[in-house]
Amino acid sequence: MRLLVVEDNIPLLESIVQLLSDEFEVDQASNGEDALFLAMQNIHDAIVLDVMIPEIDGFEVLQEIRKKGLKTPVLFLTARDSLEDRVKGLDNGGDDYLVKPFQAAELKARIRALLRRSGSLTTNQTIQYRGIELLGKERDIIANGDSIKLTSKQYELLEFMIQNKGAILTKEQIYDRVWGFDSDTTIAIVEVFMHHLRKKLEPFGYHADIKTIRGVGYMLNEE
Incomplete structure:
Protein backbone atom coordinates (compact mmCIF):
# COMPACT_ATOMS: atom_id res chain seq x y z
CA MET A 1 0.00 0.00 0.00
CA GLY A 119 -11.05 -2.26 -2.58
CA SER A 120 -7.35 -1.46 -2.22
CA LEU A 121 -6.75 -2.65 1.32
CA THR A 122 -5.02 -6.00 1.09
CA THR A 123 -3.01 -5.95 4.31
CA ASN A 124 -5.40 -8.41 5.95
CA GLN A 125 -7.42 -9.45 2.92
CA THR A 126 -7.09 -11.86 0.04
CA ILE A 127 -7.18 -10.62 -3.54
CA GLN A 128 -7.72 -13.00 -6.41
CA TYR A 129 -6.93 -13.28 -10.08
CA ARG A 130 -8.20 -16.39 -11.82
CA GLY A 131 -6.64 -19.28 -9.85
CA ILE A 132 -4.15 -17.03 -8.01
CA GLU A 133 -4.73 -15.83 -4.44
CA LEU A 134 -2.61 -13.21 -2.69
CA LEU A 135 -2.98 -13.66 1.05
CA GLY A 136 -2.41 -10.13 2.27
CA LYS A 137 -1.89 -10.87 5.94
CA GLU A 138 0.74 -13.56 5.36
CA ARG A 139 1.96 -12.13 2.03
CA ASP A 140 1.76 -15.62 0.58
CA ILE A 141 0.71 -16.51 -2.96
CA ILE A 142 -1.32 -19.58 -3.86
CA ALA A 143 -1.70 -20.62 -7.52
CA ASN A 144 -4.04 -23.48 -8.40
CA GLY A 145 -3.70 -24.69 -4.82
CA ASP A 146 0.10 -24.61 -4.74
CA SER A 147 2.33 -22.07 -3.00
CA ILE A 148 4.53 -19.73 -5.06
CA LYS A 149 7.68 -18.33 -3.50
CA LEU A 150 8.12 -14.67 -4.45
CA THR A 151 10.46 -12.02 -3.15
CA SER A 152 8.94 -8.96 -1.48
CA LYS A 153 9.30 -6.84 -4.64
CA GLN A 154 7.92 -9.62 -6.84
CA TYR A 155 4.90 -9.84 -4.52
CA GLU A 156 4.34 -6.06 -4.71
CA LEU A 157 4.70 -6.16 -8.49
CA LEU A 158 2.13 -8.95 -8.87
CA GLU A 159 -0.20 -7.23 -6.39
CA PHE A 160 -0.04 -3.96 -8.36
CA MET A 161 -0.70 -5.77 -11.62
CA ILE A 162 -3.73 -7.60 -10.21
CA GLN A 163 -5.15 -4.43 -8.68
CA ASN A 164 -4.96 -2.85 -12.14
CA LYS A 165 -5.83 -5.85 -14.33
CA GLY A 166 -7.01 -4.81 -17.77
CA ALA A 167 -5.24 -1.44 -17.56
CA ILE A 168 -1.95 -0.54 -19.22
CA LEU A 169 0.68 0.35 -16.63
CA THR A 170 3.70 2.30 -17.82
CA LYS A 171 7.16 1.28 -16.70
CA GLU A 172 7.37 4.61 -14.87
CA GLN A 173 4.18 3.88 -12.90
CA ILE A 174 5.41 0.42 -11.96
CA TYR A 175 8.84 1.71 -10.97
CA ASP A 176 7.45 4.56 -8.84
CA ARG A 177 4.90 2.30 -7.18
CA VAL A 178 7.11 -0.69 -6.36
CA TRP A 179 10.54 0.93 -5.89
CA GLY A 180 9.56 4.50 -5.03
CA PHE A 181 10.65 7.93 -6.20
CA ASP A 182 13.77 7.88 -4.02
CA SER A 183 15.08 4.52 -5.20
CA ASP A 184 18.74 4.39 -6.25
CA THR A 185 18.00 1.74 -8.91
CA THR A 186 17.13 2.54 -12.53
CA ILE A 187 13.88 1.96 -14.41
CA ALA A 188 15.52 -0.98 -16.18
CA ILE A 189 14.85 -2.98 -13.01
CA VAL A 190 11.19 -3.21 -14.06
CA GLU A 191 12.01 -5.38 -17.07
CA VAL A 192 14.26 -7.61 -14.98
CA PHE A 193 11.63 -8.20 -12.32
CA MET A 194 8.85 -8.69 -14.86
CA HIS A 195 10.97 -11.39 -16.52
CA HIS A 196 11.53 -13.15 -13.19
CA LEU A 197 7.86 -12.84 -12.23
CA ARG A 198 6.80 -14.45 -15.50
CA LYS A 199 9.26 -17.28 -14.84
CA LYS A 200 7.71 -17.85 -11.42
CA LEU A 201 4.21 -17.93 -12.92
CA GLU A 202 5.10 -20.11 -15.92
CA PRO A 203 4.71 -23.52 -14.21
CA PHE A 204 1.16 -22.53 -13.30
CA GLY A 205 0.22 -21.26 -16.76
CA TYR A 206 -0.14 -17.56 -15.93
CA HIS A 207 3.02 -16.10 -17.46
CA ALA A 208 1.30 -15.30 -20.76
CA ASP A 209 -1.36 -13.25 -18.93
CA ILE A 210 1.20 -10.45 -18.53
CA LYS A 211 1.31 -8.65 -21.86
CA THR A 212 4.15 -6.36 -22.94
CA ILE A 213 2.85 -3.16 -24.49
CA ARG A 214 5.76 -2.21 -26.70
CA GLY A 215 7.25 1.17 -25.90
CA VAL A 216 4.81 1.73 -23.01
CA GLY A 217 4.74 -0.91 -20.30
CA TYR A 218 2.68 -3.93 -19.30
CA MET A 219 -0.89 -5.11 -18.86
CA LEU A 220 -2.37 -8.05 -16.99
CA ASN A 221 -5.27 -9.62 -18.87
CA GLU A 222 -8.77 -9.24 -17.49
CA GLU A 223 -9.97 -12.40 -15.80
Missing part, protein backbone atom coordinates in the same frame (compact mmCIF):
# COMPACT_ATOMS: atom_id res chain seq x y z
CA ARG A 2 1.38 3.40 -0.99
CA LEU A 3 0.07 6.73 0.33
CA LEU A 4 0.73 10.34 -0.61
CA VAL A 5 0.73 12.82 2.29
CA VAL A 6 0.51 16.54 1.48
CA GLU A 7 1.22 19.03 4.29
CA ASP A 8 3.14 22.33 4.27
CA ASN A 9 3.99 22.27 7.98
CA ILE A 10 7.22 20.29 7.71
CA PRO A 11 7.43 19.07 11.34
CA LEU A 12 3.81 17.91 11.12
CA LEU A 13 4.44 16.34 7.71
CA GLU A 14 7.39 14.39 9.08
CA SER A 15 5.33 13.31 12.08
CA ILE A 16 2.47 12.02 9.89
CA VAL A 17 4.88 10.18 7.59
CA GLN A 18 6.55 8.53 10.58
CA LEU A 19 3.15 7.60 12.00
CA LEU A 20 1.96 5.94 8.80
CA SER A 21 5.22 4.32 7.74
CA ASP A 22 4.72 1.30 9.99
CA GLU A 23 1.77 0.24 7.81
CA PHE A 24 2.32 1.89 4.44
CA GLU A 25 4.86 3.11 1.95
CA VAL A 26 4.56 6.90 2.12
CA ASP A 27 5.43 9.64 -0.39
CA GLN A 28 5.22 13.26 0.65
CA ALA A 29 4.77 16.77 -0.72
CA SER A 30 4.70 20.18 0.96
CA ASN A 31 3.11 22.28 -1.81
CA GLY A 32 0.31 21.99 -4.33
CA GLU A 33 2.41 21.70 -7.47
CA ASP A 34 4.46 18.79 -6.14
CA ALA A 35 1.30 17.20 -4.78
CA LEU A 36 -0.43 17.43 -8.14
CA PHE A 37 2.58 16.02 -9.99
CA LEU A 38 2.84 13.04 -7.64
CA ALA A 39 -0.91 12.42 -7.60
CA MET A 40 -1.03 12.39 -11.41
CA GLN A 41 1.36 9.40 -11.46
CA ASN A 42 -1.69 7.39 -10.33
CA ILE A 43 0.34 5.01 -8.18
CA HIS A 44 -1.11 5.76 -4.74
CA ASP A 45 -3.85 3.89 -2.94
CA ALA A 46 -4.95 7.02 -1.05
CA ILE A 47 -3.99 10.67 -0.58
CA VAL A 48 -3.97 12.60 2.71
CA LEU A 49 -4.37 16.22 1.62
CA ASP A 50 -4.15 19.52 3.48
CA VAL A 51 -6.21 22.42 2.13
CA MET A 52 -4.01 25.41 2.94
CA ILE A 53 -0.86 24.60 1.01
CA PRO A 54 1.34 26.89 -1.14
CA GLU A 55 1.06 27.39 -4.92
CA ILE A 56 -2.14 25.38 -5.47
CA ASP A 57 -4.53 24.81 -2.58
CA GLY A 58 -5.84 21.38 -1.70
CA PHE A 59 -9.28 21.97 -3.21
CA GLU A 60 -7.72 22.83 -6.58
CA VAL A 61 -5.39 19.82 -6.42
CA LEU A 62 -8.39 17.57 -5.90
CA GLN A 63 -10.33 19.22 -8.74
CA GLU A 64 -7.45 18.62 -11.16
CA ILE A 65 -7.11 15.01 -10.04
CA ARG A 66 -10.78 14.35 -10.65
CA LYS A 67 -10.76 16.19 -14.00
CA LYS A 68 -8.19 13.64 -15.19
CA GLY A 69 -10.50 10.84 -14.18
CA LEU A 70 -8.33 9.60 -11.30
CA LYS A 71 -10.36 7.91 -8.57
CA THR A 72 -7.69 7.76 -5.86
CA PRO A 73 -9.43 8.15 -2.48
CA VAL A 74 -8.68 11.52 -0.86
CA LEU A 75 -8.83 12.30 2.84
CA PHE A 76 -8.68 16.00 3.65
CA LEU A 77 -6.65 16.67 6.81
CA THR A 78 -6.97 20.38 7.59
CA ALA A 79 -7.51 23.04 10.22
CA ARG A 80 -10.38 24.51 8.18
CA ASP A 81 -13.35 23.24 10.13
CA SER A 82 -16.33 25.23 8.83
CA LEU A 83 -19.35 23.41 7.45
CA GLU A 84 -18.84 25.26 4.16
CA ASP A 85 -15.30 23.90 3.81
CA ARG A 86 -16.38 20.36 4.66
CA VAL A 87 -19.17 20.47 2.09
CA LYS A 88 -16.84 21.96 -0.53
CA GLY A 89 -14.22 19.29 0.02
CA LEU A 90 -16.68 16.43 -0.24
CA ASP A 91 -18.65 17.92 -3.14
CA ASN A 92 -15.44 18.40 -5.13
CA GLY A 93 -14.68 14.69 -4.95
CA GLY A 94 -13.11 14.22 -1.53
CA ASP A 95 -13.89 10.97 0.26
CA ASP A 96 -13.41 12.02 3.89
CA TYR A 97 -12.63 15.12 5.94
CA LEU A 98 -10.70 15.16 9.23
CA VAL A 99 -10.08 18.36 11.17
CA LYS A 100 -6.82 19.20 12.97
CA PRO A 101 -5.87 18.61 15.71
CA PHE A 102 -6.47 14.90 15.23
CA GLN A 103 -5.79 11.65 17.03
CA ALA A 104 -3.27 9.34 15.38
CA ALA A 105 -5.47 6.28 15.82
CA GLU A 106 -8.41 7.99 14.14
CA LEU A 107 -6.32 9.09 11.15
CA LYS A 108 -5.09 5.55 10.57
CA ALA A 109 -8.58 4.12 11.03
CA ARG A 110 -10.05 6.55 8.49
CA ILE A 111 -7.34 5.71 5.97
CA ARG A 112 -7.99 2.00 6.40
CA ALA A 113 -11.73 2.63 5.95
CA LEU A 114 -11.05 4.51 2.69
CA LEU A 115 -8.89 1.69 1.43
CA ARG A 116 -11.50 -0.92 2.30
CA ARG A 117 -14.20 1.03 0.47
CA SER A 118 -12.01 1.42 -2.61
Whole structure:
Protein backbone atom coordinates (compact mmCIF):
# COMPACT_ATOMS: atom_id res chain seq x y z
CA MET A 1 0.00 0.00 0.00
CA ARG A 2 1.38 3.40 -0.99
CA LEU A 3 0.07 6.73 0.33
CA LEU A 4 0.73 10.34 -0.61
CA VAL A 5 0.73 12.82 2.29
CA VAL A 6 0.51 16.54 1.48
CA GLU A 7 1.22 19.03 4.29
CA ASP A 8 3.14 22.33 4.27
CA ASN A 9 3.99 22.27 7.98
CA ILE A 10 7.22 20.29 7.71
CA PRO A 11 7.43 19.07 11.34
CA LEU A 12 3.81 17.91 11.12
CA LEU A 13 4.44 16.34 7.71
CA GLU A 14 7.39 14.39 9.08
CA SER A 15 5.33 13.31 12.08
CA ILE A 16 2.47 12.02 9.89
CA VAL A 17 4.88 10.18 7.59
CA GLN A 18 6.55 8.53 10.58
CA LEU A 19 3.15 7.60 12.00
CA LEU A 20 1.96 5.94 8.80
CA SER A 21 5.22 4.32 7.74
CA ASP A 22 4.72 1.30 9.99
CA GLU A 23 1.77 0.24 7.81
CA PHE A 24 2.32 1.89 4.44
CA GLU A 25 4.86 3.11 1.95
CA VAL A 26 4.56 6.90 2.12
CA ASP A 27 5.43 9.64 -0.39
CA GLN A 28 5.22 13.26 0.65
CA ALA A 29 4.77 16.77 -0.72
CA SER A 30 4.70 20.18 0.96
CA ASN A 31 3.11 22.28 -1.81
CA GLY A 32 0.31 21.99 -4.33
CA GLU A 33 2.41 21.70 -7.47
CA ASP A 34 4.46 18.79 -6.14
CA ALA A 35 1.30 17.20 -4.78
CA LEU A 36 -0.43 17.43 -8.14
CA PHE A 37 2.58 16.02 -9.99
CA LEU A 38 2.84 13.04 -7.64
CA ALA A 39 -0.91 12.42 -7.60
CA MET A 40 -1.03 12.39 -11.41
CA GLN A 41 1.36 9.40 -11.46
CA ASN A 42 -1.69 7.39 -10.33
CA ILE A 43 0.34 5.01 -8.18
CA HIS A 44 -1.11 5.76 -4.74
CA ASP A 45 -3.85 3.89 -2.94
CA ALA A 46 -4.95 7.02 -1.05
CA ILE A 47 -3.99 10.67 -0.58
CA VAL A 48 -3.97 12.60 2.71
CA LEU A 49 -4.37 16.22 1.62
CA ASP A 50 -4.15 19.52 3.48
CA VAL A 51 -6.21 22.42 2.13
CA MET A 52 -4.01 25.41 2.94
CA ILE A 53 -0.86 24.60 1.01
CA PRO A 54 1.34 26.89 -1.14
CA GLU A 55 1.06 27.39 -4.92
CA ILE A 56 -2.14 25.38 -5.47
CA ASP A 57 -4.53 24.81 -2.58
CA GLY A 58 -5.84 21.38 -1.70
CA PHE A 59 -9.28 21.97 -3.21
CA GLU A 60 -7.72 22.83 -6.58
CA VAL A 61 -5.39 19.82 -6.42
CA LEU A 62 -8.39 17.57 -5.90
CA GLN A 63 -10.33 19.22 -8.74
CA GLU A 64 -7.45 18.62 -11.16
CA ILE A 65 -7.11 15.01 -10.04
CA ARG A 66 -10.78 14.35 -10.65
CA LYS A 67 -10.76 16.19 -14.00
CA LYS A 68 -8.19 13.64 -15.19
CA GLY A 69 -10.50 10.84 -14.18
CA LEU A 70 -8.33 9.60 -11.30
CA LYS A 71 -10.36 7.91 -8.57
CA THR A 72 -7.69 7.76 -5.86
CA PRO A 73 -9.43 8.15 -2.48
CA VAL A 74 -8.68 11.52 -0.86
CA LEU A 75 -8.83 12.30 2.84
CA PHE A 76 -8.68 16.00 3.65
CA LEU A 77 -6.65 16.67 6.81
CA THR A 78 -6.97 20.38 7.59
CA ALA A 79 -7.51 23.04 10.22
CA ARG A 80 -10.38 24.51 8.18
CA ASP A 81 -13.35 23.24 10.13
CA SER A 82 -16.33 25.23 8.83
CA LEU A 83 -19.35 23.41 7.45
CA GLU A 84 -18.84 25.26 4.16
CA ASP A 85 -15.30 23.90 3.81
CA ARG A 86 -16.38 20.36 4.66
CA VAL A 87 -19.17 20.47 2.09
CA LYS A 88 -16.84 21.96 -0.53
CA GLY A 89 -14.22 19.29 0.02
CA LEU A 90 -16.68 16.43 -0.24
CA ASP A 91 -18.65 17.92 -3.14
CA ASN A 92 -15.44 18.40 -5.13
CA GLY A 93 -14.68 14.69 -4.95
CA GLY A 94 -13.11 14.22 -1.53
CA ASP A 95 -13.89 10.97 0.26
CA ASP A 96 -13.41 12.02 3.89
CA TYR A 97 -12.63 15.12 5.94
CA LEU A 98 -10.70 15.16 9.23
CA VAL A 99 -10.08 18.36 11.17
CA LYS A 100 -6.82 19.20 12.97
CA PRO A 101 -5.87 18.61 15.71
CA PHE A 102 -6.47 14.90 15.23
CA GLN A 103 -5.79 11.65 17.03
CA ALA A 104 -3.27 9.34 15.38
CA ALA A 105 -5.47 6.28 15.82
CA GLU A 106 -8.41 7.99 14.14
CA LEU A 107 -6.32 9.09 11.15
CA LYS A 108 -5.09 5.55 10.57
CA ALA A 109 -8.58 4.12 11.03
CA ARG A 110 -10.05 6.55 8.49
CA ILE A 111 -7.34 5.71 5.97
CA ARG A 112 -7.99 2.00 6.40
CA ALA A 113 -11.73 2.63 5.95
CA LEU A 114 -11.05 4.51 2.69
CA LEU A 115 -8.89 1.69 1.43
CA ARG A 116 -11.50 -0.92 2.30
CA ARG A 117 -14.20 1.03 0.47
CA SER A 118 -12.01 1.42 -2.61
CA GLY A 119 -11.05 -2.26 -2.58
CA SER A 120 -7.35 -1.46 -2.22
CA LEU A 121 -6.75 -2.65 1.32
CA THR A 122 -5.02 -6.00 1.09
CA THR A 123 -3.01 -5.95 4.31
CA ASN A 124 -5.40 -8.41 5.95
CA GLN A 125 -7.42 -9.45 2.92
CA THR A 126 -7.09 -11.86 0.04
CA ILE A 127 -7.18 -10.62 -3.54
CA GLN A 128 -7.72 -13.00 -6.41
CA TYR A 129 -6.93 -13.28 -10.08
CA ARG A 130 -8.20 -16.39 -11.82
CA GLY A 131 -6.64 -19.28 -9.85
CA ILE A 132 -4.15 -17.03 -8.01
CA GLU A 133 -4.73 -15.83 -4.44
CA LEU A 134 -2.61 -13.21 -2.69
CA LEU A 135 -2.98 -13.66 1.05
CA GLY A 136 -2.41 -10.13 2.27
CA LYS A 137 -1.89 -10.87 5.94
CA GLU A 138 0.74 -13.56 5.36
CA ARG A 139 1.96 -12.13 2.03
CA ASP A 140 1.76 -15.62 0.58
CA ILE A 141 0.71 -16.51 -2.96
CA ILE A 142 -1.32 -19.58 -3.86
CA ALA A 143 -1.70 -20.62 -7.52
CA ASN A 144 -4.04 -23.48 -8.40
CA GLY A 145 -3.70 -24.69 -4.82
CA ASP A 146 0.10 -24.61 -4.74
CA SER A 147 2.33 -22.07 -3.00
CA ILE A 148 4.53 -19.73 -5.06
CA LYS A 149 7.68 -18.33 -3.50
CA LEU A 150 8.12 -14.67 -4.45
CA THR A 151 10.46 -12.02 -3.15
CA SER A 152 8.94 -8.96 -1.48
CA LYS A 153 9.30 -6.84 -4.64
CA GLN A 154 7.92 -9.62 -6.84
CA TYR A 155 4.90 -9.84 -4.52
CA GLU A 156 4.34 -6.06 -4.71
CA LEU A 157 4.70 -6.16 -8.49
CA LEU A 158 2.13 -8.95 -8.87
CA GLU A 159 -0.20 -7.23 -6.39
CA PHE A 160 -0.04 -3.96 -8.36
CA MET A 161 -0.70 -5.77 -11.62
CA ILE A 162 -3.73 -7.60 -10.21
CA GLN A 163 -5.15 -4.43 -8.68
CA ASN A 164 -4.96 -2.85 -12.14
CA LYS A 165 -5.83 -5.85 -14.33
CA GLY A 166 -7.01 -4.81 -17.77
CA ALA A 167 -5.24 -1.44 -17.56
CA ILE A 168 -1.95 -0.54 -19.22
CA LEU A 169 0.68 0.35 -16.63
CA THR A 170 3.70 2.30 -17.82
CA LYS A 171 7.16 1.28 -16.70
CA GLU A 172 7.37 4.61 -14.87
CA GLN A 173 4.18 3.88 -12.90
CA ILE A 174 5.41 0.42 -11.96
CA TYR A 175 8.84 1.71 -10.97
CA ASP A 176 7.45 4.56 -8.84
CA ARG A 177 4.90 2.30 -7.18
CA VAL A 178 7.11 -0.69 -6.36
CA TRP A 179 10.54 0.93 -5.89
CA GLY A 180 9.56 4.50 -5.03
CA PHE A 181 10.65 7.93 -6.20
CA ASP A 182 13.77 7.88 -4.02
CA SER A 183 15.08 4.52 -5.20
CA ASP A 184 18.74 4.39 -6.25
CA THR A 185 18.00 1.74 -8.91
CA THR A 186 17.13 2.54 -12.53
CA ILE A 187 13.88 1.96 -14.41
CA ALA A 188 15.52 -0.98 -16.18
CA ILE A 189 14.85 -2.98 -13.01
CA VAL A 190 11.19 -3.21 -14.06
CA GLU A 191 12.01 -5.38 -17.07
CA VAL A 192 14.26 -7.61 -14.98
CA PHE A 193 11.63 -8.20 -12.32
CA MET A 194 8.85 -8.69 -14.86
CA HIS A 195 10.97 -11.39 -16.52
CA HIS A 196 11.53 -13.15 -13.19
CA LEU A 197 7.86 -12.84 -12.23
CA ARG A 198 6.80 -14.45 -15.50
CA LYS A 199 9.26 -17.28 -14.84
CA LYS A 200 7.71 -17.85 -11.42
CA LEU A 201 4.21 -17.93 -12.92
CA GLU A 202 5.10 -20.11 -15.92
CA PRO A 203 4.71 -23.52 -14.21
CA PHE A 204 1.16 -22.53 -13.30
CA GLY A 205 0.22 -21.26 -16.76
CA TYR A 206 -0.14 -17.56 -15.93
CA HIS A 207 3.02 -16.10 -17.46
CA ALA A 208 1.30 -15.30 -20.76
CA ASP A 209 -1.36 -13.25 -18.93
CA ILE A 210 1.20 -10.45 -18.53
CA LYS A 211 1.31 -8.65 -21.86
CA THR A 212 4.15 -6.36 -22.94
CA ILE A 213 2.85 -3.16 -24.49
CA ARG A 214 5.76 -2.21 -26.70
CA GLY A 215 7.25 1.17 -25.90
CA VAL A 216 4.81 1.73 -23.01
CA GLY A 217 4.74 -0.91 -20.30
CA TYR A 218 2.68 -3.93 -19.30
CA MET A 219 -0.89 -5.11 -18.86
CA LEU A 220 -2.37 -8.05 -16.99
CA ASN A 221 -5.27 -9.62 -18.87
CA GLU A 222 -8.77 -9.24 -17.49
CA GLU A 223 -9.97 -12.40 -15.80
